[in-house]
Amino acid sequence: MSHATALSPGLSHDRGRTDTPLIDATLGDFFDAMVARDPEHEALVSRHQGLRFTYRRLQREVNRLASALLGLDLTRGDRIGIWSHNNAEWVLMQLATAKVGLVLVNVNPAYRTSELEYALNLVGCKALVTMARFKTSDYIAMLRELAPELAHCRPGALQAARLPALRTVVWIDEAEQGEDQAGLMRFSSLMARGDVDDPRLPSFAAVLQPDQPINIQFTSGTTGHPKGATLTHRNILNNGYFIGEAMKLTPADRLCIPVPLYHCFGMVLGNLACLTHGATIVYPNDGFEPLSVLQTVQDERCTGLHGVPTMFIAELDHPRFAEFDLSSLRTGIMAGSPCPTEVMKRVVRDMHLSEITIAYGMTETSPVSCQSRTDTPLAQRVSTVGQVQPHLEIKLIDPDSGAVVPRGQSGELCTRGYSVMHGYWGDEAKTREAIDAEGWMHTGDLATMDAEGYVNIVGRIKDMVIRGGENIYPREVEEFLYRHPKVQDVQVVGVPDAQYGEQLCAWIVTKPGQTLDEAEVRDFCRGQIAHYKVPHYIRFVTGFPMTVTGKIQKFKIRDTMKDQLGLTEAKTA
Template sequence: MHDLPDSPVLIEPANGVAHVRGATDIPLTESTVGEFLRDTADRFPERLAVVFREQGIRWTWREFDDHVDQLAAGFLSLGITRGDRVGIWSPNRFEWLLTQFATARIGAVLVNINPAYRVSELEYALHKVGCKALVTAGSFKTSNYISMLLDVVPELASHEAAHWRSARLPELRTVISMGDWDVAGVMPFQSVMKCGEDLLRDKADAVSGTAVELSAQDRINIQFTSGTTGSPKGATLTHRNIVNNARFVAMAMKLSEADSLCIPVPLYHCFGMVLGVLACVSVGAKMVFPGEGFDAGATLGAVAEERCTALHGVPTMFIAELAHPEFASFDLSSLRTGIMAGSPCPVETMNQVVTRMHMSEVTIAYGMTETSPVSFQSATTDPLDRRTTTVGRIQPHLEVKIVDASGHTVPVGETGELCTKGYSVMSGYWGDGDKTRESVVGGWMHTGDLATIDADGYCNIVGRSKDMVIRGGENIYPREIEEYLFRHPKIQNVQVFGVPDEKNGEELCAWIVLRESERATEEDIKSFCRGQIAHYKVPKYIRFVDAMPETVTGKVQKFAMREEMIRALKLSEQKTA
C-alpha cells in the first residue's frame, strides 16, 4: 500500500519547489468492485444503467447487477475462484462489462487483452500471467479471434470443452465464446450464464458467500502496457486502486445519477474501464456504448439520441467527430462535460470541443495505467485557458514531484520527470519484480513523462522523456511545435518527432493530416513557422499523410513514424555512449 503520511496538503507548491499533495478531506473507500456495484444497484434499482446500442442492450442497475451475479456463479461452477486469472479478448460488448464485474465479485483477476493483439501477443499475455480461462469474441475488424486462438490452442478443435489440455498454455482450462462457434472445445457465453442460473437456484448465497472473503487490497486486474520496446508488462491493480480513482474522477466532472456518459473509448484500457464504467458506477450515471469500436458518426448519433451529458475520448476521436461531414446535423446540446485524455490535447481541438460540441465543463485528465490511471485532472470550473494548456491539479490522496536526472526535485516551472505516490500506484508488474523495482522506487512511480508544475499547482505535460529531441545541443519538446502548427487553418492533425542527423544529432520531422479538400506544400508549412518559432524548431522534414499510425486506444505511435522516415530517408542511427 502506498498511502500518504500525515503531511500537509499542497495543492499549490510551497517554497518554489515542484512538489504537490492532494486533498484528503474525502476519505478513501475500502469497497471492493463488487460491493461498489451492489451499493449503486441498491440506491438506483430502476434507473437505466447500461446501453449497448449495437447489441440492443438496455439494463437497469438491478438488471445489470443480477446479470453479474449470474455470470459470477457461472464462473464458480467452472472452478474459477479467488486469485485465478481470467482473460478478456474482445471489443466493447456487454459480455466484457459483465466479465469485468463478475470476476471482481468472486475475487478472480481480470486480464485485459488488447483487441488488436495477434497470435504471438495473445500467447505471450496468456502465458505470462497464467490465465485459467479466456472469454473471447469471435472477430473484430481484421482480427479473426477464432483462427488465432486455434493457432495457439489447436486442441480446442478436437476435444470437448471439459477434456482438452493445451500443450503451449498448460494453465488454460476454459475458453468461453461470445456467440456460437463451431469449435468442440469452446463453451458459449450463454451456457456459462445458464450454469450460473442453475447454481444460484440451488445455492442462493454461492456468490455472496465468496464476496465476503474479499479485500480491497486484493489484486483484481492486469493491464498490459504498450511499450515501444521489449515485451508488454502486466500492470497489476487492486480493487482499492481503481475504485477510488473512479470516485475522484467522477467528482472532478461533477458527475451524478442524472448524467449519461457516452463511452466510445475501449473497455480494455483504463480510460473505458475506470474513467468510464467505474466512474458511472460511483454515482449511478447511465453508461452508453455507441459500438464495438470507435466510429465518429456512431458516437455523435449516440450522444444525440441518448441525450448524453458527457463524452469521453482521446484527442484523435474528438478531431474525427468535429471533422465528420454531417457534424452539423447532430444535436449535441445535451453535452456538458467529459474527459479528453490519453495523449496531449491540442489547444485548438479543446477550444472547438467547448464551442461546437457544447462541452463547457470538459476536463483534461493525465495519468498512466500504473497509477490506476489518473493523477491530475482539471476542474469543470477551471478557466478555459487552464483547461487548454494544462492537465489540471493534483487528485486527492496523491502526491507528485518533478525530478531532474539526479532525482532531485526541481524548482517550480522547470522541466523534469513526473513521479507519483499514493493509493493509486500499482501493486507491481505481474511476475516481473526487477521491472517493478526499476519503476517504483520508495513508493514513487517514475512515469517517464516530462512535466512542469506552476506556482498555482497546475501541471503541464511537456512530452515523454524518450520523445524529447536534442538538436545541436538544444532540448526540443515536440508538443510545443505541434501546438503551434495546429494554428494553421489547413492542418487537421500533426505529430512532430526526431530523426537521426549526422551533423546535429537529430532533426525534426512533422507528419501532417490536412483538412478535407485542403492542399499545402512543405514550403507553405515552413513559411508558416519562420519568424514565429526559433529556427531550430522548424521541422526539416515534412510529410503529408492521410492518417497517423495509432494503437487501438487512439495513441499515436511516433516510433512507427520515426522508423518509416529512417527507412524512407535512408538515415542511420548514430551510436552513443
C-alpha cells in the same frame, strides 16, 4: 472542490485534497450498495446490441455470471482474460470477476498471435473470453492457430502446448447466432449455467479485501515485452470515483463511451466513473465510428462524452456533424494523447462541452494522477493536464540528481498514493525499477508545474510514442523487426502526425547482400503485431547517427525525418 495548498512553496511538489475519504471497499460490495440506492435507474445502454439494463438487472446478470465462472473451476486469484471490443459482456466480466476475486486480464483486441501467446502465458490465464471476430480480425482462427488442440477437446478441458495454463475458451455469441465452435463454449451457454442466488457468492465476497489484485493491464517497456500492471480494488475503484468527482457526475448523467474498454480509459474513466456515481454507461458501438457517436449522443441525450483527440476531430469534421443536436452534452474527458489547443476550443464551442476535462496518467497508476475540473479556467484546461488528484502526491525531479525542481522548470513527474499499482505481475525487478523505496512511481514523463499547481507534460524521458491514444514503445517494435532474417539493425522513432499525433518510423539496416522493401516488412508484421505498431514510415539506411561513444541519437533520426517529410511538431496541450 478546491485544490490543496502546495507542500513546498516554490518547488514542484504538490498533494491533492483529503477531505473526502478514500473508499475502503471492494468493487463488488460498492456496486451492490449503489444498486440498493436506486435499483430501477438505468445503468447500461449498449446501442449496437440493443441492450438496456437497470442497476438491478445489471446486478442480477453480474451475479449469474459470477456464479457461472465459479462453475468453470476458477477460484480467487485465478486469471481470466477478456479479448473483446466494447459490449455488455465486457462490463459484466469486469464486475463479475471482481465479485469472486478473479483477476480480469485485459487483452488488447489489436493483439495478434505472437502478442496473445506472450500475454496469456505471462500471467497464466486459465480461461479466456473472446469475441468471435471483428471486421477483418478472426479471433477464433488466431486461437486455433495457437491451440490446434481446441478442435479435439471438450469445452473446459483444453491442454495446449503453446498455452499451457489455458483450460477454457468462451466466445461471445450474439443471441445464439453462429455455428457451435469445437472446444469452445458460448457466452450465452456459460450464463445459463449461473445461479443468481448462488449461496457461494456472499461467502466469496466476505473474504475479499480492497487491496487484493483484480485486474491486469499490459503496458510495454524498454525490455521490448509487455509487462502486466497489476491493479487492486482500491486502486481502480477510488480512481474511478475521483475522476467522476472532477466531472461532477450524478445519477442524472449519461456518459457516452466510445473509447476501448480494454484500456483504462474505457474501463476506469468510463465504466467506474459512472458506476461510482449511479450514472448511466452508454456504448455507441463496439469500435469507434464517429457517426454512431453523434447519433448516440443525440438519441440518448448523453451529458458526457469521452475520447482521445483524434476521436473528437473525427466527430467535429464528419460531413453530417451539423445535423445532430448535441445540446445535452456538458462534460467528458479528453485524454490519451496531447490535446491540441484548437481542437479543445472547438469541442467546447461546437459540441457544447463547456465542462470537459483533461486527464493525465499511466496504466501503472490506475491510471489518473492529474485532472482538470469542470470549473478549471479554459486557459488552463486547454494548456495543461490539470492539478493533482485527491489523496495523491506528485513531484517533479531532476532525472539525474533526484532533487525536486523549482516551479516552472521541467522535471520527471513522479507520483505516489493509493493509485500506484500492486506491481508488475511476476516481475519484482521491474517493479522496483518503476517504484522507488519511498513508494514514488517514476513516470518517465517530463513536466512543468506552475504556481497554482497546474501541470503541463512537455516531453518523455522514455522513447514512448503515443499514436491516436495508443502507447507504443519503440523497443518492442524493434525487437520484433529484428526477427526478420534480412534485418541487421533497426531503430524506431515517433514523428509528428496531424491526425494521430505521432506515427512510427523505422530505419532499417539490411544484412550484407540482402535486399528488402517496404511491402516485405509490412507483410512480415501483418497478423503478428497490432496494426498500430506497424511502422508508417520505413526507410532503408546504411547506419544511424551516433555519439562518439557509440550511443544512437534517436532525436537526429526524428529530426531528419521531419525535414524529409516537411513536418512540424503538433501544437499540444
